[in-house]
Amino acid sequence: MKRFASFLATAAALIAAPLAAQPIAITGGKVVIGDGSAPIEGGTVVINNGRVVAAGTNVPIPFDAQRIDATGKWVTPGIFAGFSRIGLVEVGAVAQTNDMNASGSPFSAALDVQYAINPFASPVAVNRAAGITRAVVSPSTSGSIFGGYGAVIDLGQDENPISKARAFQFVELGETGHSRAGGSRGASHIHFRALLNEARTYARNPAAFDSDLLKASDAKALLPVINGSTKLLVHVEGANDILKVLDLRKDFPALKLVLVGANEGWRVADHIAAAKVPVLASALSDLPYGFEDLSATQSNIGRMKDAGVKVAIGMINDNDAHQLRYSVQYAGNLVALNKVPRATGLTWDEAFAAISSVPADIMDMGGQLGSLKAGRQADVVIWTGDPLELSTQVEKVIIDGVDQSLSNRQMRLRDRYRNPTPGALPKAYDR
Amino acid sequence: MKFRALLALLAGGSLMAGCAATAADTKSASAAAPAKTSKSSRTAFPSTYKAYPSVPTAVTGVTIFDGEGGRIDNGTIFMTNGKITAIGGADTAIPGDATIVNGSGKYVTPGIIDVHSHLGDYPTPSVSAHSDGNEATSPVTAEVWAEHSVWPQDPGFSRAMANGGITALQILPGSANLFGGRSVTLKNVPARTVQAMKFPGAPYGLKMACGENPKRVYGGRNRIPSTRMGSLAVNRQTWIDAQDYRSKMNAAKPPKRDLGKETLAGVLDGEILVHNHCYRADELNQIIDMSKEFGYKVTAFHHAVEAYKIADILAEEGICSAVWADWWGFKMEAYDAIPENAALLQKAGACVIIHSDDENQIQRLNQEAAKALADGRAMGIEISDAQAIRWITLNPAKAMGIDAMTGSLKPGKMADLVLWNGNPLSVYSRPEKVWIDGALLFDSGDPSRRPVSDFELGQPGEGDVK
Numbered sequence: 031m032k033r034f035a036s037f038l039a040t041a042a043a044l045i046a047a048p049l050a051a052q053p054i055a056i057t058g059g060k061v062v063i064g065d066g067s068a069p070i071e072g073g074t075v076v077i078n079n080g081r082v083v084a085a086g087t088n089v090p091i092p093f094d095a096q097r098i099d100a101t102g103k104w105v106t107p108g109i110f111a112g113f114s115r116i117g118l119v120e121v122g123a124v125a126q127t128n129d130m131n132a133s134g135s136p137f138s139a140a141l142d143v144q145y146a147i148n149p150f151a152s153p154v155a156v157n158r159a160a161g162i163t164r165a166v167v168s169p170s171t172s173g174s175i176f177g178g179y180g181a182v183i184d185l186g187q188d189e190n191p192i193s194k195a196r197a198f199q200f201v202e203l204g205e206t207g208h209s210r211a212g213g214s215r216g217a218s219h220i221h222f223r224a225l226l227n228e229a230r231t232y233a234r235n236p237a238a239f240d241s242d243l244l245k246a247s248d249a250k251a252l253l254p255v256i257n258g259s260t261k262l263l264v265h266v267e268g269a270n271d272i273l274k275v276l277d278l279r280k281d282f283p284a285l286k287l288v289l290v291g292a293n294e295g296w297r298v299a300d301h302i303a304a305a306k307v308p309v310l311a312s313a314l315s316d317l318p319y320g321f322e323d324l325s326a327t328q329s330n331i332g333r334m335k336d337a338g339v340k341v342a343i344g345m346i347n348d349n350d351a352h353q354l355r356y357s358v359q360y361a362g363n364l365v366a367l368n369k370v371p372r373a374t375g376l377t378w379d380e381a382f383a384a385i386s387s388v389p390a391d392i393m394d395m396g397g398q399l400g401s402l403k404a405g406r407q408a409d410v411v412i413w414t415g416d417p418l419e420l421s422t423q424v425e426k427v428i429i430d431g432v433d434q435s436l437s438n439r440q441m442r443l444r445d446r447y448r449n450p451t452p453g454a455l456p457k458a459y460d461r
Numbered sequence: 462m463k464f465r466a467l468l469a470l471l472a473g474g475s476l477m478a479g480c481a482a483t484a485a486d487t488k489s490a491s492a493a494a495p496a497k498t499s500k501s502s503r504t505a506f507p508s509t510y511k512a513y514p515s516v517p518t519a520v521t522g523v524t525i526f527d528g529e530g531g532r533i534d535n536g537t538i539f540m541t542n543g544k545i546t547a548i549g550g551a552d553t554a555i556p557g558d559a560t561i562v563n564g565s566g567k568y569v570t571p572g573i574i575d576v577h578s579h580l581g582d583y584p585t586p587s588v589s590a591h592s593d594g595n596e597a598t599s600p601v602t603a604e605v606w607a608e609h610s611v612w613p614q615d616p617g618f619s620r621a622m623a624n625g626g627i628t629a630l631q632i633l634p635g636s637a638n639l640f641g642g643r644s645v646t647l648k649n650v651p652a653r654t655v656q657a658m659k660f661p662g663a664p665y666g667l668k669m670a671c672g673e674n675p676k677r678v679y680g681g682r683n684r685i686p687s688t689r690m691g692s693l694a695v696n697r698q699t700w701i702d703a704q705d706y707r708s709k710m711n712a713a714k715p716p717k718r719d720l721g722k723e724t725l726a727g728v729l730d731g732e733i734l735v736h737n738h739c740y741r742a743d744e745l746n747q748i749i750d751m752s753k754e755f756g757y758k759v760t761a762f763h764h765a766v767e768a769y770k771i772a773d774i775l776a777e778e779g780i781c782s783a784v785w786a787d788w789w790g791f792k793m794e795a796y797d798a799i800p801e802n803a804a805l806l807q808k809a810g811a812c813v814i815i816h817s818d819d820e821n822q823i824q825r826l827n828q829e830a831a832k833a834l835a836d837g838r839a840m841g842i843e844i845s846d847a848q849a850i851r852w853i854t855l856n857p858a859k860a861m862g863i864d865a866m867t868g869s870l871k872p873g874k875m876a877d878l879v880l881w882n883g884n885p886l887s888v889y890s891r892p893e894k895v896w897i898d899g900a901l902l903f904d905s906g907d908p909s910r911r912p913v914s915d916f917e918l919g920q921p922g923e924g925d926v927k
Contacts (some may be wrong), residue, residue, distance in 0.1 A: 065583070123792035153790060269921070316624070316916070316927045317585045317617060317820055327920025328624075339684060348821075352790040359828065362888030369882050370891050371906045373926040420831040422889050423839045440789070440799045444840060447805060450772045457770075 053078040053092040054431070058352050059100030059412065061085055064107040064386035064401035066379050075105050077408035080305075080431035085402035098426070106382070108163025108429065109417075110400050110410030111354040112389035113263075113290055113310040113344025116165045117154055117183060117191060119146035130351070131346035133172035135243035139225075141178025143169050149183075149191035153352045155438035158185040160355035161417065161424045163409035164193065164399055166310070166344070166389065168263060168290075175202050175210045175218050179251065180263065182393055184409070186429040196391060197393060198261035198288070199251065204271045205322045219274065226256055226282060258284035261393070262288075263310070265346065268322035269294040272397045278304045287395070288392060291315075291346045292334070293326040308392040309334060310344035313360035331364060331384070332374030342389035355384045362418035381418065426450035464569055506608060508659035510648055515899030517541040519555045520880055523564025528571035528854035528869030532847040540876035543899035548870050552622075562894070568885055571869050572628025572649075572877035572897065574912060575745055575823050576736070576783050576857040577763050577816035580618055581611030581632055581647075581655070585820060586916075595635035596642065600679050600686060601699050603667065604721035605642035607632045609654045617820040619912040620927055622649050622903050624824035626879035626892040629660060631861050633668045633763075636738040637678045639696055641668035641723055646861050650897055651912045664862040665726050669696075670738040671748055693747060700755040703729060709891065726820070733921045734760040737784075740794035743771035749778055761860045761916050763816060767797035772809035781812035781860045785822075786829040787836075803852065804837020807844055815852045816862060826853045831886035846886055875899075 054077050061073030063085060074089040076080065084090075091097070115226055120127035129146035147167060148154070164184055169177035177200035183191040202210055203218055211218035232239040234248035239246050254260035262285055264275050272292060279285050289295065289309040295302055302309065311331050318324045334341045343360055345353070361384055367375025376384060390400025398407050411417070412426040427434040446460050453460070488778035518540055525536040525548065546767065547553050555561070582594040593610035596602040611632055627649050634641035644666035647658040671692060680687025686695050686852035703725035709716050710726065727733035739745050739762050752759050761781035762768060768775055768782040768799070775782055784806075789798035806813045815830045819824035827850075834849040858868025867875045876899035883890035887892045895903035904910035913924050 081542060119790075121790055121793055121796055156789075308757070314824075316620060316824075318920075319585050319587050321586060323586075324917075325918050325923050325925065327922060327927050329926055349788075353787070355787075359832070359888060363825070363828075366889045366891055367926075369889070370926060372908070389717065418888060420828055420886065421835045421838075443797055444769075444799050444801045444805075447769050447772075448840070450770055450805070450809065 039094070053083070053095040054098060054428075055091040055095040056098045056100050056105050056410065056412065056442060057091070057103035059103045061402065062104065062106040062382055062417075063403060064383060066383040066387065068379055069104070074104065075410060076418060077410065077428070077431050080408055082402050082406045082408050084404050086323055088188060098412070103425065104413040104415060104417055106411050106413065106417055107386045107400060107402050107406070108385075108411050108427065109161050109354070109385050110389045111162055111165035111345060111355050111357055112342040112385070112392070113164045113346055113350070114167055114354050115170065115351040116157060116185070116354055117149065117151055117167055118169070119153065120148070120151050122351060128234055130170045131172040131177060135173070137178075137245060138174035138248050139176040139178060140245070140249040141169055142196065143167050143179060144181050144192055144195040147181065147183055148190055149186070149189055153192070153440055154185050155187070156352070158187070158356045158427055158434055159424060159427075159436040159438055159441070161413065161427060162354045162357065163247055163411070163427065163429050164390070165354060166393060168198075171202050171206065171210055171344045173198070173210070175207045175221055176248070176252075177201065182395060185430050186432065187435055188432075193399070194393070194395065196260060199255045200265070201264050202265050203275055204266040204268060204291070206265065215271070215274070222278070226252055229253055229256060256282055256284065258286045261286045261288055263288045263290050265290040267291045267293040267320070267326075269297040269325070271322060272298050273301060276301055276307060279305070290344065293323045293330060295339070296327065296330045296333035297325055299334045299339055302334065303338035306394040308340040309342070310346070310392065311341050311388065312346045312348060313343045314363055315346075315348070326369060329365065332367060332376055335376060335380065336374060340388065340392060341384065342392055343384045344389070345445040358418050359420065361385050362420070365418060376395050378418070391403075498589065506606070506656060506659075508661045509654070509656045510650065510652075510659055510661055512543045512898035513650070513900035513902065515540070515543050515876070515896070517556060517559040517902070518562060518671045518773050518896070518901075519559045519897070520562045520564040520569055521555070522551070523880070524884075525870065526568065526570045526885070527871070528848040528851055529871075530845065530847045530851050532845070536569070538870060540878075540896065540899045543876055545870055545872050545874050545876050547872060562880065564880060564925050566883070567893065568881040568883065568890070569870070570626070570879050570881065570885055571854040572879055572895065573626045573826050574861070574868060575621070575627055575630040575817050575826060576761065576814050576860050577672070578630045578632055578823055579620065579635065579818070580630065580820060580823070581613065581615045582607055582634070584612045584615030585617055588651040593812060594656045595637035597635075597637035597678055598683070600638050600675055600695055601640045601721065602634075602638050602642050603640040603699075603724045604719075605634060606645065607634050607668070608645035608655050608659065611645065611658075613649075613652050613655055613658060614914040614916045616914045616917050617823070618649055618651065619914060620820070621823045623893055623905070623911060623927065624891065625826060626881070626885075626895055627823060627826075627889070628877040628879070628895065628897050629858070629861070629863065629867060630823070631666060631736070633666070633736060636668070636670035636674040639670060639692055640699060640721070640725075641670060643733070644668055646863060648897060651914065660863060662863070662866065664732060664734055665724070665727065666734045666736045666861070667724055668736055668738070671744050672738070672740050673792055674738070689744065693751065696751060697754070699725065700751070704755065728757050729755070731758070731892065734860070736761055736763055736860075738763045740764050740766050742767040745771060746774065749774070749780070761812075761814065764793050764795075764818070766802060769799065769802045769805040770797075772806045773812050775813035776809045779812070779915045781814050781856060782806050782862065783814040783816040783857070785818070786815060786833040800833065800836040801840055801842075803833035804840070804842045804844060807837065807848065808842045812856055812859070813852050814856045827885040827890070828888060831888075834886065837918070845900065846884075849886060
């Protein structure tokens with residue numbers, strides 16, 4: 031994240047003072063590291079130069095640190111949304127503001143969300159104020175099983191949101207893949223294999239590449255998928271579809287697969303665990319939306335976790351562009367399952383990790399993001415209480431060590447209409 | 462989930478619904494005599510619902526939110542013959558033969574009520590063969606009845622009960638049309654037929670819609686309405702025709718029955734409650750003026766994401782706002798939604814309902830109310846926990862015209878209630894038991910007390926906790 035002086039000058043009112051120059055010590059709070067360990071009462075978090083220096087008890091506080099008293103509060107890493115479309119949409123049904131997919135484009139795998147993600151979109155500000163600091167941003171699909179490159183972003187108020195461009199390629203291989211490929215799973219799988227083989231042909235002699243199936247740009251985009259240097263996020267829900275995706279590695283052994291959705295993952299959890307394929311899953315999907323979701327249950331994540339699957343919470347086709355703030359509520363609901371007979375939930379510590387360190391780990395960014403371990407980029411949120419509880423509010427959001435504005439147009443509207451009756455002048459003058 | 466509904470909407474097919482419920486006073490402003498033919502439809506497709514067997518049961522030592530804004534700590538509630546018999550403190554008398562449920566550390570609320578659902582008419586699996594919520598072939602289809610689309614085997618009903626404590630709900634037509642058709646109010650009791658779910662004695666509702674959906678659907682076909690002004694023109698002409706029909710039906714030689722106009726006459730007679738999907742503040746106000754022009758009352762505006770901008774007007778008019786806690790941004794008319802909408806309405810003294818319009822969120826209306834409550838408190842609006850429970854119990858019951866029978870825990874009312882395993886305003890709480898008319902229809906500790914629809918029988922995951 032970088033801040034530009036010109037932006038500061040023009041938008042000074044929106045932006046809190048940078049904290050970068052001085053170390054910050056947040057003291058007295060209940061500190062959650064985010065790695066699945068238990069919260070630490072009366073902990074201290076020290077950050078400097080945009081990084082976490084230390085977090086826990088007996089943490090030395092630099093003499094020149096700015097101190098923030100968090101007594102009675104909770105201090106956690108920022109929430110890492112495991113799967114989303116934040117920044118790609120301002121208003122869902124206004125096509126010009128919706129960059130999730132490109133039904134009129136001749137391209138597929140080469141499409142790249144990094145050029146579309148708008149850090150100034152109001153959903154970014156709204157979700158930042160709710161403690162969401164990082165997100166996996168995926169394209170969706172339209173004319174092909176491949177959606178294109180996704181990214182990992184921060185939700186900071188500066189103009190550079192990209193934490194990792196081209197972090198993964200996105201593909202549909204369930205019911206959606208069936209229709210994208212022309213009407214059968216046989217087609218989607220043969221399509222997948224044929225496109226990857228065409229890409230190999232491209233790699234052997236790019237200059238001579240001439241394919242009826244694949245444009246050169248798309249072929250180029252698939253090469254890092256084949257050799258495993260770019261992850262492949264596969265949206266798939268049904269148990270049988272999951273098994274068929276795991277089988278893809280027989281033909282393409284280097285694929286670095288991540289399952290997205292996996293509503294029926296619990297039924298084949300041993301296979302997923304044995305394949306060491308991580309999952310970005312829906313937390314509360316529990317209805318047979320399609321026949322691929324027949325056995326969907328809120329216990330899916332807990333059961334997969336118990337089987338040894340690395341699993342994080344994502345917003346898969348579920349309020350994915352506007353409501354990443356549901357992440358904490360969803361995690362809390364998985365904790366609630368522990369009190370429901372026969373259900374399988376997550377412990378509180380596991381549930382918080384599923385929206386912080388685990389998605390970061392799944393994106394191979396756990397060394398930089400997703401927790402308050404020393405050396406991590408300093409995304410820190412201070413909450414009035416238990417971050418998973420519905421009554422809790424966000425008090426402070428720090429991204430890369432920079433204190434963030436929590437203002438957004440929802441708050442401005444709220445304040446304008448605190449009293450709905452116009453005063454001496456119309457509401458339009460009330461700012 | 463919303464995303465799927467929105468996709469369908471963009472395709473111009475099935476539309477996300479959204480409408481309005483009714484206020485407590487549903488008397489028509491018109492002085493004319495009721496149309497004789499309304500009675501014909503009153504007796505058609507009658508409810509065959511019968512309460513299931515119950516045993517006298519008392520929940521003791523429990524925290525009670527009574528649905529009317531009251532709270533009793535260490536309370537007792539006793540039900541017998543399907544009715545609430547007694548409610549009070551620890552000294553409440555219980556007959557010796559009653560089944561006692563120890564509610565220590567737990568909470569009781571009235572059964573949760575959703576004023577806005579499409580369970581059954583947009584059931585899961587969400588395949589096109591099941592898309593029965595919008596008769597999107599004409600902007601005025603007052604003649605259709607949602608109950609004729611409801612598939613009782615929708616697995617969503619069971620989820621709403623087991624995870625959400627839903628005991629009654631209104632199924633509405635969608636919002637493709639200006640006049641979507643009649644709603645139906647159901648007891649959330651599994652049944653072979655929709656008649657066996659129909660809430661006995663519940664009035665009908667009329668679903669109306671304003672704003673983007675009708676003009677997109679019909680404008681896209683180069684038909685009126687393609688604009689908001691077109692919508693109001695069609696609306697007003699339709700009411701003029703309904704008034705004409707109504708007066709002719711009261712004449713010596715009434716004309717042939719007209720199903721659509723029969724429903725509209727029922728609204729003018731004050732027998733059918735208007736539930737109006739509408740988002741923007743300026744449009745809510747247009748609808749209010751139209752209702753005054755034709756002498757009917759809007760019971761509730763549904764979705765009403767900008768209701769907070771005219772909370773004073775809505776309070777004065779006595780119209781409920783059925784809202785989400787925090788949905789926003791999925792279309793232009795939802796752009797100015799704010800999470801404090803419900804709390805600002807409450808502060809202004811207006812009627813607030815939290816609704817779902819969603820087969821997933823209907824499973825946690827308690828949590829949605831809790832979020833709306835928290836956002837109100839964060840801006841300094843004082844609202845009690847018990848009041849927030851009223852948003853999902855008595856207030857929707859009033860808007861559905863069933864508040865004399867259910868919606869709060871008063872002696873003589875139906876024993877529709879939920880025992881929660883913790884505070885229902887906490888994310889960590891779930892229904893433990895659900896009684897409908899005193900019959901124990903869900904028990905989280907007893908797999909045999911969990912409904913499994915025909916669709917799920919013999920399928921993977923049958924009878925799972927979901």
